[in-house]
Amino acid sequence: MKTGERANFGSKIGIVLASAGSAVGLGNIWRFPCETGENGGAAFLLVYLLCVLMLGVPIMIAEFLIGRHSHANTALAYKILSPGTPWRWVGRMGVLAGFLILSYYAVVAGWTLDYTVQAVANRFNVMAASDSTGQVFTEYFARFVADPWWPVAYLALFLLMTHLVIVKGVEKGIERSSKILMPVLFLILVVLVFCSLSMPGAAAGMEFLLKPDFSKVDSQVVLSAMGQAFFSMSLGMGCLCTYASYFRSDANLAKTALSVGLIDTCVAVMAGLIIFPAVFSVASLTPEAGPSLVFIALPNIFQAAFGGVPVLAYLFSVMFYVLLVLASLTSTISLHEVVTAYLSETYHLSRAKAARLVTAGCLVLGCLCSLSMGVFKEYTVFGMNFFDLFDYVTAKLMLPLGGMLIAFFAGWVLDRRIVWGEVTNEGSIRFRGFQLFIFILKFVAPMGIGLVFLNELGLFRWL
Ligand code: TRP
Numbered sequence: 518m519k520t521g522e523r524a525n526f527g528s529k530i531g532i533v534l535a536s537a538g539s540a541v542g543l544g545n546i547w548r549f550p551c552e553t554g555e556n557g558g559a560a561f562l563l564v565y566l567l568c569v570l571m572l573g574v575p576i577m578i579a580e581f582l583i584g585r586h587s588h589a590n591t592a593l594a595y596k597i598l599s600p601g602t603p604w605r606w607v608g609r610m611g612v613l614a615g616f617l618i619l620s621y622y623a624v625v626a627g628w629t630l631d632y633t634v635q636a637v638a639n640r641f642n643v644m645a646a647s648d649s650t651g652q653v654f655t656e657y658f659a660r661f662v663a664d665p666w667w668p669v670a671y672l673a674l675f676l677l678m679t680h681l682v683i684v685k686g687v688e689k690g691i692e693r694s695s696k697i698l699m700p701v702l703f704l705i706l707v708v709l710v711f712c713s714l715s716m717p718g719a720a721a722g723m724e725f726l727l728k729p730d731f732s733k734v735d736s737q738v739v740l741s742a743m744g745q746a747f748f749s750m751s752l753g754m755g756c757l758c759t760y761a762s763y764f765r766s767d768a769n770l771a772k773t774a775l776s777v778g779l780i781d782t783c784v785a786v787m788a789g790l791i792i793f794p795a796v797f798s799v800a801s802l803t804p805e806a807g808p809s810l811v812f813i814a815l816p817n818i819f820q821a822a823f824g825g826v827p828v829l830a831y832l833f834s835v836m837f838y839v840l841l842v843l844a845s846l847t848s849t850i851s852l853h854e855v856v857t858a859y860l861s862e863t864y865h866l867s868r869a870k871a872a873r874l875v876t877a878g879c880l881v882l883g884c885l886c887s888l889s890m891g892v893f894k895e896y897t898v899f900g901m902n903f904f905d906l907f908d909y910v911t912a913k914l915m916l917p918l919g920g921m922l923i924a925f926f927a928g929w930v931l932d933r934r935i936v937w938g939e940v941t942n943e944g945s946i947r948f949r950g951f952q953l954f955i956f957i958l959k960f961v962a963p964m965g966i967g968l969v970f971l972n973e974l975g976l977f978r979w980l
Contacts, residue, residue, distance in 0.1 A: 531692040538695040542848030544749040545785040550792040554804035557733035558725040568746035577774040579927035582939035584761030590858040591755025611754035614915040619852040620882035621907040626845040627671030636834035645820035651799040663891035680876040712822035718797030736972040744912040753916030921966040928958030
């Protein structure tokens with residue numbers, strides 16, 4: 518794919534929705550509640566919101582402008598903008614991060630496929646009828662993820678679905694499907710928020726999510742919130758940078774970044790409003806349950822909320838899991854695209870061949886992650902199984918580090934006229950707060966992220 522052959526997104530709303538399609542996914546509905554639960558609730562949410570505003574949105578604009586100006590995949594972008602310097606390693610690290618994230622993300626996406634199948638077969642209703650405490654859902658999940666076959670089969674199926682879209686070329690597919698799926702997803706979320714808030718544990722759930730206890734904030738919490746902000750907004754590894762290379766020249770980068778940030782944050786908060794009331798309504802569940810939280814709380818909430826009207830319980834479970842699959846798919850596509858575009862452009866492979874390599878590689882690593890929940894449980898690195906290790910290394914190390922370097926690059930290295938030209942479309946639109954934007958890129962983002970790292974490593978204590 519050469520620059521001249523690059524396809525463009527068709528419309529401005531398509532650009533927003535495709536980027537939002539990448540951003541909105543398991544990160545919002547699975548990882549956000551899980552991180553919030555493990556890090557004490559409301560205080561985490563506040564730090565998270567601060568990270569989105571102060572770091573997320575400015576860095577997203579930086580990724581957009583790097584991508585659109587260079588019209589190239591993320592590794593090539595740095596080569597074009599800063600030839601002969603080590604900056605191309607930022608792009609390469611991003612590609613590696615994308616590969617690793619896709620490997621374990623597809624495992625969880627595979628779980629959502631199984632849950633869709635169970636919902637369609639109406640098994641959740643049967644399970645709920647057999648046990649009113651909800652314990653049955655905990656047991657089902659624990660048994661399912663430790664199984665050596667099914668999760669791996671679903672992982673392969675999910676990677677295959679992603680692969681097929683990528684091979685066909687994505688612009689029309691992603692853009693068109695995002696336009697339909699994102700509004701539907703939003704509508705269903707609104708309905709579920711209302712259902713969840715009417716459950717018996719609603720008050721305790723709301724308190725957990727909205728009443729901050731600042732004594733809980735330490736460097737771990739800040740690092741987790743920062744990592745979650747990057748993960749959820751698809752930042753720090755050149756994913757949105759790659760998408761931006763397909764943007765038209767009249768797209769308003771700042772406005773797009775703000776809209777995507779807003780949509781992404783709304784979906785995450787709504788997922789929290791759905792899950793925590795449900796968690797506090799299930800006797801056997803606590804917010805610290807980790808990755809299993811969503812998969813145990815959600816099937817339960819549908820049955821509890823609509824237990825009296827089984828048809829509704831059935832319809833909502835099916836719809837929710839189908840949408841979760843599709844939301845994950847738009848995200849895995851964006852991750853796959855980063856690696857595929859890099860391989861095919863750098864090593865002059867056909868798109869199909871590059872995509873096959875990515876899919877095969879992810880399948881191998883994904884199997885490792887999946888099996889680390891069951892048969893490979895004993896194999897740990899730094900006390901973590903492979904799945905947790907991949908999550909930690911990418912979300913808590915590579916993404917913040919990538920974000921820091923991207924901000925530094927746009928703030929210090931890139932010619933200011935290029936930055937100004939991109940955010941104002943060569944002076945044709947206004948960009949209020951340009952000085953503040955530059956200040957954040959130059960100082961706030963690199964120093965803020967750097968301090969959190971130093972603190973984590975124990976080199977500098979302030980929390
Ligand atoms: N942001 C997506 C989610 O919330 C996942 C994702 C897609 C991602 N592309 C990414 C995460 C790039 C980090 C970097 O589910």
